[in-house]
Structures are given as structure tokens and as C-alpha cells.
Amino acid sequence: MSSSVALLVGLVVGVVGGVVVASLVLRPRRLELERAAPSDGAAPEAVLSRRLLDLIDPAVVLLDADDVVLLANPAARSLGIVRDTRLLVPELLELARTVRDGGRRRAEVSLSGSVVRGGPRQVGVLGVRLERGSGPAPGPVALVLQDVTEARRVEAVRRDFVANVGHELKTPVGALSLLAEAVEDAADDPETVRRFASRMTHEADRLARLVRELIDLSRLQGGEPLPELVPVGVDTVIAEAVDRTKLAATAKHIAIVSGGERGLVVRGVESQLATAVTNLLANAVAYSPERTRIAVGARARAGFAEITVTDSGIGIPREDRSRVFERFYRVDQSRATRTGGTGLGLAIVKHVATNHGGSVTVWSEEGLGSTFTLRIPLADAPPTPPGDAPVEHDLAGGPSAGNATEGRS
Structure with a gap:
């Protein structure tokens, strides 16, 4: 004690x-x-x-x-x-x-x-x-x-977090070390050096993204005070997120289509909301086949602005849906390694939603795709508890994320 x-x-x-x-x-x-x-x-x-x-x-x-x-x-x-x-x-x-x-x-x-x-x-x-x-x-x-229930839970989360961070950092650091040795050994072969240098750039980007997202998550979890919430246009947030994701989507010939109600205003931090929607779009791009479409839109519902991101990707197995917003949790570890995912994107979305008095949830079916819904209180309406939201239907035709309790990685 x-x-x-x-x-x-x-x-x-x-x-x-x-x-x-x-x-x-x-x-x-x-x-x-x-x-x-x-x-x-x-x-x-x-x-x-x-x-x-x-x-x-x-x-x-x-x-x-x-x-x-x-x-x-x-x-x-x-x-x-x-x-x-x-x-x-x-x-x-x-x-x-x-x-x-x-x-x-x-x-x-x-x-x-x-x-x-x-x-x-x-x-x-x-x-x-x-x-x-x-x-x-x-x-x-x-x-x-x-x-001491909560204290023990926090201790367990901290231990898991430290262990996961160590594991995640070892992968790109180890890869960079091996690639550096390979470049040194292939100094007389320019083509091999270029190939290894390209892999080193990929691993360095992955390491930088992991460190950046760890810092973001630390800030969102209370490491720094939440900035003052101000009126933020949802259209601006969606446009910024689409712009950030456009390059990755174009590389896979994926079209990102925007729609829904225009002119919605929420109270929040624009940079954090843009990061949250960007993470949802990046997740949809990573887990969608080439030459498909991703829909992103917004609507007002029960005092909240609901921002939905719908893809036609691989979907989420039922046994994994309740855990995908956990830090470092991935449905498919091998696929995440190929896409360069850190396992922190959806955890960041969850904390952004919570800090804004909202929520993030998902509907998904294997082989049909997924719809994530980020709910943020409207600027001109008092927030209502997320659990009081009515049963709805999302863009994919399934139960709305406003009524779901499951997620995706």
C-alpha cells in the first residue's frame, strides 16, 4: 500500500x-x-x-x-x-x-x-x-x-503495453540492422544496394509511424491536457482525411467517395478529429481489395454527428470484433506486417472519440466489408450518453455502429 x-x-x-x-x-x-x-x-x-x-x-x-x-x-x-x-x-x-x-x-x-x-x-x-x-x-x-481492482487492472495494462511496445520496436529496428549489414556486404552491387535501401526506407517509415502514434496515444490518454473544444466543421475534417489517404488509395486503385449531410458542426479539436477519420480511412484502404470503393459520409442523429467509413474489404471474424480497438491488437498479424500497420490506429480513434464525449463502433461481416461509425456531439445540441442511442442501420445495411459494440482491426 x-x-x-x-x-x-x-x-x-x-x-x-x-x-x-x-x-x-x-x-x-x-x-x-x-x-x-x-x-x-x-x-x-x-x-x-x-x-x-x-x-x-x-x-x-x-x-x-x-x-x-x-x-x-x-x-x-x-x-x-x-x-x-x-x-x-x-x-x-x-x-x-x-x-x-x-x-x-x-x-x-x-x-x-x-x-x-x-x-x-x-x-x-x-x-x-x-x-x-x-x-x-x-x-x-x-x-x-x-x-484495488482498478489499480491491478491498470498495472496489467501497463505491463502488457510495455511488453507490446518492446516487441513492436524490435521488428523494424532488427530489420534495419540486418539491412544495413546487407548493404555493407553488397557495396559493389548497385542494384542490390538500391533494393536494400528501399527496404530500409520502408522500415524507417514504419518505425517513425510507430513512435508518432505512441506519442499521440500518450497525449490522448491524459499525458497532456485536452485542448479547448471549439466549433469544427465536419466537412473540413472529412476533406482533410480524404486528402491524407488519397495517395495510398490511388496506389491500390481504390476510389474514396464522400457523401451525406453537409454543414454539420461539432465541438472538438480539428487536428484530433482529422487524425481519427484518417485512421479509419487508412484502415479501410489497407484491408480492401484493389479496384474497390470506400464511402465516407456524415449525418446528424440524436444530438451527434455520425461520421461513417464503409468498405468492401475482408470483414472481421466474429471472435475478433470485440477486441479490435485494443492497442496492438490485429486480426491478421501477417497481413498487418505486409501493410505496415502498427496496431495503434483504432486505439487512437477510440481515445479521440472518448475525449470528445463520443464513441466509435463498427458493423462487419466477413467477405462483405465493414462500417465504422465515429459519433461526436454536435456543437448546437447537448450530448446524450452513447448507450442511449437508438437502433439504426448503417450504409452497408447492417446494424448501425451507434448500436454496436464490436470492432475491427
Whole structure:
């Protein structure tokens, strides 16, 4: 635990101790904090301690020598680990017995979703044996539980991110090293040198793109404050994104067709929105066959501007659709290697949408293509929660991205 958490836990234990000492005098056996109001004759310290215990976030449970719950604050009961005078989690009961025998203990316990409310939880637990007076006999045991689920999730994401970054950087760096050696060995063969130099340029571009997108993702995730949101024309964003993607599309003889409502205005950061739409178009170009068409358009819907990008590409397998907005996730690793993809483009789109109070979703069928929809609140309408969007149909004829929860890489 951090020093701030340790300080909080120390305060909680002190409060519990004060409550216990006063309560053992005022009441013979059981205390249920949220059910019984302090008696008029209760000591002021006990009343204040119990009120403080009511307000703190950590769950606090007090057990007697028979594992009967003497006290449970509202946080403990709302967590669902206590029912009447019983503690429902065997691991916590075992920890209490260990504490009773050996004094203070710290542990981390997984709480099953079948017991606690709101799904599985990971909690850090501090168990303290409270003595009665100066006698040697152990008194009640206090358990203080701090939810660390989100902290552990963030740690896991950070570990995965570092591992993925290392793997992604090794590929172009290793390729550049090998190509440099090959160029040196082929110094007397101009044609071979030109071929290897071309490959070196490709790998250098891939490395530069990866570094650039890592920086962009870091900024979007809170590394820098979000710039002020100003009115931005959707037509301008789409035109900029089409212009950025035109060269790659022309190389594959792919036509990019714009349409939809004109004149829509959203509140946002123009450069970020242009990057998001560019990433969607670049993704569509990379995964579409040659001599096909990509449609990009916009419309107003339920207070949002919906920017859709529809392709006739390979589509996304059902088992991959829920993960394609994750960083570094790719449906087809070999194809991504050939196209030079970094696996960060759709993650950037997701964070741009989130930072603007919107969302990005997708409809897709294997062999038929995909439609991505970026939803950004309109400048002249209050935003509504993305989950409240009605069921719609997109340009490809499938369920609208406004109602979908799946994605593509």
C-alpha cells in the first residue's frame, strides 16, 4: 500500500478501536452500525467514531472470537460480503483466524462475483487483532478492505503495453540492422544496394509511424491536457482525411467517395478529429481489395454527428470484433506486417472519440466489408450518453455502429 493508503488504514483501525472500546462498555455483544443509532448516553467519542466509520470508503468489518459480525460499516454491507451477522467470504474468515492467532496481517483477496455486488473484485485487506484492556486475551478482529481492482487492472495494462511496445520496436529496428549489414556486404552491387535501401526506407517509415502514434496515444490518454473544444466543421475534417489517404488509395486503385449531410458542426479539436477519420480511412484502404470503393459520409442523429467509413474489404471474424480497438491488437498479424500497420490506429480513434464525449463502433461481416461509425456531439445540441442511442442501420445495411459494440482491426 502507498503511504496515503497506509495512513487511511491507520485512521480506520484507530476509529474501529475507539468504537470497540466504547461499545464493549455500552453494549454487551453485537453492534450493527447502520441499523442501531447511538444511545443518548453514548460517549461523544463513540458517536463521532461511528459516524466517521459510516462515511469512509474502505469496508470495515469487526468479528468476535466466534467470527460473529459485531460491526460492519455501510461500505462493507454494500459490497455484499456481510449478511446479518455472518461474513460470507471464506478467505476473509481464514484471514481473521490467522490474525487472531498471530496479530496484524496484510493480504490480497479475490472476491467472487457470485458473492460481491457489481462483479468480481480484488481487495487489499488489513487484519488487526484488538485487545480488551490490558489483559492477554485477544479481543475482536478488525478487517479493513480497500478495493484495488482498478489499480491491478491498470498495472496489467501497463505491463502488457510495455511488453507490446518492446516487441513492436524490435521488428523494424532488427530489420534495419540486418539491412544495413546487407548493404555493407553488397557495396559493389548497385542494384542490390538500391533494393536494400528501399527496404530500409520502408522500415524507417514504419518505425517513425510507430513512435508518432505512441506519442499521440500518450497525449490522448491524459499525458497532456485536452485542448479547448471549439466549433469544427465536419466537412473540413472529412476533406482533410480524404486528402491524407488519397495517395495510398490511388496506389491500390481504390476510389474514396464522400457523401451525406453537409454543414454539420461539432465541438472538438480539428487536428484530433482529422487524425481519427484518417485512421479509419487508412484502415479501410489497407484491408480492401484493389479496384474497390470506400464511402465516407456524415449525418446528424440524436444530438451527434455520425461520421461513417464503409468498405468492401475482408470483414472481421466474429471472435475478433470485440477486441479490435485494443492497442496492438490485429486480426491478421501477417497481413498487418505486409501493410505496415502498427496496431495503434483504432486505439487512437477510440481515445479521440472518448475525449470528445463520443464513441466509435463498427458493423462487419466477413467477405462483405465493414462500417465504422465515429459519433461526436454536435456543437448546437447537448450530448446524450452513447448507450442511449437508438437502433439504426448503417450504409452497408447492417446494424448501425451507434448500436454496436464490436470492432475491427
